[in-house]
Amino acid sequence: MLTGSADRHRPRHPPGKEHNAWPCWQTPSRSPVGVDTHKHTHTAAVVAAATGALVSQATVPATSSGYQQLLRFATRQPGRRVWAIEGTGGYGAGLTRFLAAHAEPVVELDRPKRAARRHGAKSDPLDATRAAREALGRDQLAQPRATGPRAALSVRLAARRSAVQAAGDAQRQLHALVIAAPPALRERLRAVGSTRQLVATCARMRVHSGWTSRPKAPQ
Numbered sequence: 001m002l003t004g005s006a007d008r009h010r011p012r013h014p015p016g017k018e019h020n021a022w023p024c025w026q027t028p029s030r031s032p033v034g035v036d037t038h039k040h041t042h043t044a045a046v047v048a049a050a051t052g053a054l055v056s057q058a059t060v061p062a063t064s065s066g067y068q069q070l071l072r073f074a075t076r077q078p079g080r081r082v083w084a085i086e087g088t089g090g091y092g093a094g095l096t097r098f099l100a101a102h103a104e105p106v107v108e109l110d111r112p113k114r115a116a117r118r119h120g121a122k123s124d125p126l127d128a129t130r131a132a133r134e135a136l137g138r139d140q141l142a143q144p145r146a147t148g149p150r151a152a153l154s155v156r157l158a159a160r161r162s163a164v165q166a167a168g169d170a171q172r173q174l175h176a177l178v179i180a181a182p183p184a185l186r187e188r189l190r191a192v193g194s195t196r197q198l199v200a201t202c203a204r205m206r207v208h209s210g211w212t213s214r215p216k217a218p219q
Helices: 064-075 093-101 124-137 149-179 183-190 195-204
Strands: 030-037 041-047 054-061 080-086 106-109
Touching: 030 124, 041 064, 041 124, 054 064, 054 124, 064 093, 080 093, 080 124, 093 106, 106 124, 149 183, 149 195, 183 195
Parallel strands: 030 080, 080 106
Antiparallel strands: 030 041, 041 054
């Protein structure tokens, strides 16, 4: 079957691969800004979309004023920009919200494994540059985790997991204390059925001298 010239010149993508979510990155009009986020500082690197060459770098404190400095740094670079940020749900959450409030496009990158970081070495400027270049080479780019109801649900799920774990730890500690309790107390508590009943029974208990009394030595 014959095809038109437009079909012949249409770019082909490997099976299972989609086109880049930001196709305009493939032109010199857009410069990706890679950001390596940490607890106290963020390091950003701007690279050229056409070549991946480093254009400029900056390190700022992870504060509101630091976010403003980072935005001013990026606006001084030529062309449009897209931010490629590591840890948008962790150390980069504040910066991501700040950029979203200023209508800045942001994509999320996973932090690399330690083995990929130059055999365990650490360099924030190099990691920021790598983040920008990695975004250029990806076929699909992830959007940052949503805020609002989704973030609120995440907090509730984290609190629930913590409460369930704490309850399990407390129950195991209670059963361990029963095993090591003096005989009179141990026999009484072993007769209790469920863990819930055991907790209620222990909550009603008061100190009794007979539970801690030592057996008399043989004459």
